[in-house]
Amino acid sequence: MRLRVLGAYGAVDATHNLTGYLIDDRIAVDAGTLTSKLTLVQQARIESVFVTHAHADHIRDLPHLIVNRFNQNAPPLNIIASSEVMDRLANYVFNGEVWPDFEKIVAPETGRPAIQYRAVAPGKKIRIGTTEFTVVPVNHSVPAAGVIVEMDGQSVAFTGDTGPTDQFWKRTNRFENLVGVITEASFPNDFQTLAAESGHLTPELFERELVKIQRDIPIYASHRKIPYDKKIESEIKNIRDRRARVLVEKQYTL
Ligand SMILES: [Zn+2]
Ligand SMILES: [Zn+2]
Numbered sequence: 001m002r003l004r005v006l007g008a009y010g011a012v013d014a015t016h017n018l019t020g021y022l023i024d025d026r027i028a029v030d031a032g033t034l035t036s037k038l039t040l041v042q043q044a045r046i047e048s049v050f051v052t053h054a055h056a057d058h059i060r061d062l063p064h065l066i067v068n069r070f071n072q073n074a075p076p077l078n079i080i081a082s083s084e085v086m087d088r089l090a091n092y093v094f095n096g097e098v099w100p101d102f103e104k105i106v107a108p109e110t111g112r113p114a115i116q117y118r119a120v121a122p123g124k125k126i127r128i129g130t131t132e133f134t135v136v137p138v139n140h141s142v143p144a145a146g147v148i149v150e151m152d153g154q155s156v157a158f159t160g161d162t163g164p165t166d167q168f169w170k171r172t173n174r175f176e177n178l179v180g181v182i183t184e185a186s187f188p189n190d191f192q193t194l195a196a197e198s199g200h201l202t203p204e205l206f207e208r209e210l211v212k213i214q215r216d217i218p219i220y221a222s223h224r225k226i227p228y229d230k231k232i233e234s235e236i237k238n239i240r241d242r243r244a245r246v247l248v249e250k251q252y253t254l
Helices: 040-044 062-070 083-093 167-172 189-198 203-210 226-237
Strands: 002-007 020-023 027-031 048-050 077-082 115-120 125-128 131-137 145-151 154-158 178-184 219-222 244-246 251-253
Touching: 027 145, 040 062, 048 131, 062 077, 077 083, 077 125, 077 131, 077 145, 083 115, 115 125, 131 167, 145 167, 178 203, 189 203, 203 219, 203 226, 203 244, 226 244
Parallel strands: 027 048, 048 077, 077 115, 154 178, 178 219, 219 244
Antiparallel strands: 002 020, 002 251, 020 027, 125 131, 131 145, 145 154
């Protein structure tokens, strides 16, 4: 599968972008960066967006994606999230104050709503078309769930923001056809306390997570905070596990 990394950072400036991934041009995971890097035609091709959690750096482009599709002849966009995350999107984002509840508005070009909410109970999976999404809670400062996306006989796992977790890796290890894991390393090693308090990983904690993953596949550290990028990169490169990689903003073939 082709993984296009639109944003690999937990912050944004002129050359670094917020978390956003696109698989085979049609499945998005997190929406920090989608519209700002895709043409309208590319945006209309997206079938589903999985949202790991409702922090602003993971949803920034979601309303804009919906608005753009609303005025195009695009089928309803599936917005997939754990039920806890979906509640937060409904209450704090698409609440009729910050943004409309787009599920209730019919798009002029299609006569259908521009989106369809697909809340998934934590630990369960949902199949949409030929793609399966297995939703597994992770440990962050707010309710959050990672996802294992299975399509065309391959699986890829995304934790989103998380501190150390066992549950996610136990589930991930059941996927025989896993080709990659995208997790995080937000802060350098000397910010361990801050990482623990905010539900994030450092390279040292990332290394401990690697031990729990029973597959010989690349495991990428994403969501780096920009000022510490070089430090985190060198700390990841010093890990003595050949699976450890730094995620950069480019297209990967997994
Ligand atoms: Zn984040
Ligand atoms: Zn977060």
